[in-house]
Structures are given as structure tokens and as C-alpha cells.
Amino acid sequence: MDFFISAAHAQEGAAGGGMIEFLIMIAIFFAIMYFLIIRPQSKRAKEHRALIEALSKGDEIVTNGGLLGKITEVGENFIRVELTDGVNVIVQRQSVSAVMPKGTMKDV
Secondary structure, three states, X not given: OOOOOOOOOOOOOOOOHHHHHHHHHHHHHHHHHHHHXXXXXXXXXXXXXXXXXXXXXXXXXXXXXXXXXXXXXXXXXXEEXXXXXXXXXXXXXXXXXXXXXXXXXXXX
């Protein structure tokens, strides 16, 4: 019967060798996840926090909802935005997605 099926023999190896390889693989996986997902996301959050803190009266902004307007009043948690002559809305500071260059509203 040994002609069709080769005999299986147990291989002797160092104890714990598989565990070290497993830990190295987990460390490499965590490093890849850190550099591809965690670090860029925290960098974007830090930039957005700086953008929110730097808002001032007269800045032209775009909100997360896509509204383009000029800041007329800045509060602690909310800002008043003038969308067009006589049309004002109050939005949360966190809803600002970008600060546009001066004169953007005139070009639109």
C-alpha cells in the first residue's frame, strides 16, 4: 500500500517558533493599518480643527451641505452666514468644510 500513499512523518521543530512568526505578522499588519488608515484620518481631523478655530468674520466658506456664503457673525458654537443679500442662516461651526478665497461669491 505504500506505493500509492506516501507515509506521513511528524516533523520535529523548535517550540514556539510559530508564535514568534505570528506576533511579527500582527505587528506588520498593525503598522500597515496605522500608516494607511489611522494616521491620515487623525491628520485630517487636526487640520479641520485648526480650520474651525481660525474662522473669522468676512471669511467665505462652504458648508458640508454645499452652501456658499460669507460669515457675518462668529459665536462659540454657531456662526451666522450670509448666503446672498438679506438671506442669513445660522450653522454650526463644525459644519464648515472649506474656507474659500476672497471674491469667490462674486464669481459665482
